[in-house]
Amino acid sequence: MEIVAQPHGKNLKAFGERRPDVLVLSADLTSSCEADYFKGTFPERFISCGIAEQNMVSIAGGLAREGFIPLVHTFAVFIYRRALDQIAMSVAYPNLPVKLLGFLPGVTTPGGATHQAIDDVAVMRALPNMTVLEVGDATEVETVLDLACEVPGPVYVRMLRGEVPRLFDRAEPMRLDTPRVLATGSDLLIVSAGICTEEALRAIAVLTARGVSVAHVHVSTYKPFANPAVPALLAQPKYGIISVENHTTVGGLGTVLAEMMVRHRIARPLVTLGLADTFAHGASRRFLMREHGLDAQAITVAAEQLIGTKLGWVDSDFSAVRIDAVHSSAKAEAM
Amino acid sequence: MSAAFNAPGASSAAPSRAHAIAAGIRRRVLDHTLRNQGGYLSQACSSAEILGVLYGGAMNLGAVKQPLLPRPFAGVPSATNRGYSYGYHFNGPHGRIYDRFILSPTHYSLPLYAALIEAGRMDPAGLEAFNRDGSSLEMIGAEHSPGMELMTGSLGQGLSQGIGVALARRMKGEPGRIWIFMSDGEFQIGMVWEAFEFMNHHKVDNIKIVVDINGQQCDGAVLSVMRLGGLSEKLTAFGAAVRSVDGHDIEALSLAFAAPHKDQPLVVLASTDPCREISELRLNGGKLHYIRIKNQVEAARYQAILDGMEAARG
Numbered sequence: 001m002e003i004v005a006q007p008h009g010k011n012l013k014a015f016g017e018r019r020p021d022v023l024v025l026s027a028d029l030t031s032s033c034e035a036d037y038f039k040g041t042f043p044e045r046f047i048s049c050g051i052a053e054q055n056m057v058s059i060a061g062g063l064a065r066e067g068f069i070p071l072v073h074t075f076a077v078f079i080y081r082r083a084l085d086q087i088a089m090s091v092a093y094p095n096l097p098v099k100l101l102g103f104l105p106g107v108t109t110p111g112g113a114t115h116q117a118i119d120d121v122a123v124m125r126a127l128p129n130m131t132v133l134e135v136g137d138a139t140e141v142e143t144v145l146d147l148a149c150e151v152p153g154p155v156y157v158r159m160l161r162g163e164v165p166r167l168f169d170r171a172e173p174m175r176l177d178t179p180r181v182l183a184t185g186s187d188l189l190i191v192s193a194g195i196c197t198e199e200a201l202r203a204i205a206v207l208t209a210r211g212v213s214v215a216h217v218h219v220s221t222y223k224p225f226a227n228p229a230v231p232a233l234l235a236q237p238k239y240g241i242i243s244v245e246n247h248t249t250v251g252g253l254g255t256v257l258a259e260m261m262v263r264h265r266i267a268r269p270l271v272t273l274g275l276a277d278t279f280a281h282g283a284s285r286r287f288l289m290r291e292h293g294l295d296a297q298a299i300t301v302a303a304e305q306l307i308g309t310k311l312g313w314v315d316s317d318f319s320a321v322r323i324d325a326v327h328s329s330a331k332a333e334a335m
Numbered sequence: 336m337s338a339a340f341n342a343p344g345a346s347s348a349a350p351s352r353a354h355a356i357a358a359g360i361r362r363r364v365l366d367h368t369l370r371n372q373g374g375y376l377s378q379a380c381s382s383a384e385i386l387g388v389l390y391g392g393a394m395n396l397g398a399v400k401q402p403l404l405p406r407p408f409a410g411v412p413s414a415t416n417r418g419y420s421y422g423y424h425f426n427g428p429h430g431r432i433y434d435r436f437i438l439s440p441t442h443y444s445l446p447l448y449a450a451l452i453e454a455g456r457m458d459p460a461g462l463e464a465f466n467r468d469g470s471s472l473e474m475i476g477a478e479h480s481p482g483m484e485l486m487t488g489s490l491g492q493g494l495s496q497g498i499g500v501a502l503a504r505r506m507k508g509e510p511g512r513i514w515i516f517m518s519d520g521e522f523q524i525g526m527v528w529e530a531f532e533f534m535n536h537h538k539v540d541n542i543k544i545v546v547d548i549n550g551q552q553c554d555g556a557v558l559s560v561m562r563l564g565g566l567s568e569k570l571t572a573f574g575a576a577v578r579s580v581d582g583h584d585i586e587a588l589s590l591a592f593a594a595p596h597k598d599q600p601l602v603v604l605a606s607t608d609p610c611r612e613i614s615e616l617r618l619n620g621g622k623l624h625y626i627r628i629k630n631q632v633e634a635a636r637y638q639a640i641l642d643g644m645e646a647a648r649g
Binding site for chain 1: 411486492497532533
């Protein structure tokens with residue numbers, strides 16, 4: 001598996017070269033959000049806002065009204081928790097092209113409850129006019145800015161930083177409301193997002209080796225969530241559906257699936273894995289994913305429960321899985 | 336990088352025009368309050384001269400061809416609503432040289448609508464739609480309401496949005512300035528001080544702020560709710576050019592608006608009387624945020640004041 005170092009930082013600089021209308025705003029977390037390359041290259045288009053997110057978000061709204069595309073950089077928690085009224089009234093109500101890049105989603109930070117954005121998808125999805133995205137690998141990090149700027153209105157992105165695995169072929173950019181179908185199968189459907197997709201890939205390798213037929217869909221757009229190919233995927237699995245997300249089980253991936261299933265009268269069992277309506281604490285990503293049941297083992301246990309059979313595995317089965325960048329096995333619209 | 340255009344006299348308003356607008360604001364808002372048994376009357380009393388000077392010539396606004404009749408509310412902004420109507424049209428066309436006006440506390444919407452009528456920018460008939468269902472003249476205005484540049488009314492957000500507009504216009508080399516009307520109560524909000532820190536650091540000088548220091552907020556007197564303490568000193572320490580004036584003195588306001596403020600924002604602290612020229616309000620027990628006319632006796636007293644205003648108008 002290829003690991004890409006600081007894909008956003010490099011891509012942001014390249015994006016800035018292509019897009020002179022783009023500005024970067026930062027609230028004292030510039031290198032922490034990999035915006036320092038951009039700052040060094042385009043100092044006149046970098047706006048330091050200090051530790052003042054409410055002011056930053058409303059300023060971004062004003063800049064967007066005058067034709068600029070502000071890319072707001074800070075940790076995800078500090079965007080949606082500290083500045084929600086400003087997001088709603090200075091950005092979302094007027095439907096302005098402000099792109100809010102929220103770093104360190106969920107348990108990707110050891111910074112504890114103060115730094116962990118665990119309910120941001122639920123909160124941002126509830127805002128009218130807001131598009132909500134999450135990247136799951138380096139290819140998505142490298143293509144999300146193009147996608148976000150194609151959307152004419154405001155966009156919130158759960159971003160990844162640092163060492164990011166490449167799970168998806170570089171030739172397959174992130175697209176709006178277009179889930180990636182990574183595997184087809186008839187027993188189970190696993191729907192994953194963000195950092196949980198790598199976990200799902202490991203779980204599926206173990207499940208498949210034991211004769212379970214598993215379909216896998218990776219979701220990177222929470223809103224809009226209306227791709228007409230998805231209901232058919234949700235209706236297919238014999239035993240049911242497992243969703244897994246780096247977020248609470250309230251209002252995120254599991255919820256968007258449940259809403260779609262109700263709208264389309266799809267009656268299948270749905271197991272939603274995620275933080276079970278709880279805050280987390282400061283610890284490593286690996287520890288927290290195990291503790292809160294977001295990892296390959298938790299997905300495998302959920303699969304065993306749905307199909308009613310113990311499959312016999314040990315932890316080392318998952319770490320032994322080799323993961324290569326995958327092509328979508330089929331285009332969602334072709335399913 | 337400087338975008339100050341503070342030529343001496345650039346902000347001076349024609350005094351008689353400012354007086355006429357101010358008198359008209361009080362008269363129209365009192366009339367409206369009487370006919371609706373309630374209204375934001377004290378805001379008209381405190382802000383009449385400020386709005387009179389701004390619309391009387393201090394702001395460099397583009398002309399409107401004729402007084403505009405407000406359109407009905409046409410839905411909220413969205414990806415699919417192409418019919419959304421913006422309130423800024425009442426302040427003339429956007430253009431490089433033109434100023435912008437941002438009303439931050441939109442509880443002053445009624446005085447603003449009255450000011451637009453007095454300045455020949457809104458058809459007087461438009462005021463009949465105030466606070467009617469389906470109208471764009473909302474009680475606490477939104478960005479579709481006449482004279483509203485952008486979405487304010489959640490207190491404290493007008494200034495920061497204005498800074499965004501000001502930065503963008505500076506980057507584009509536009510000489511037009513951004514005028515922001517604020518209320519004293521807004522200086523209790525943390526975000527407002529974030530905005531002043533930002534303007535200081537980034538030398539934002541194409542913004543002119545006027546603060547209606549009427550000493551009133553929803554719960555009552557500012558002094559009883561959360562005192563501001565040394566606002567002028569605090570703002571000076573935050574890097575603003577500060578002028579303190581009598582907010583009913585048209586000449587003093589005009590001079591203050593023309594004060595130089597290179598590399599810093601201008602703040603004009605306008606001390607005002609929320610009962611100015613409608614002394615009946617002093618009997619309201621200090622409850623001035625929203626005036627309810629409770630009975631026929633009160634109504635008759637307010638009517639007498641209105642009759643006096645009409646007579647003075649001649």
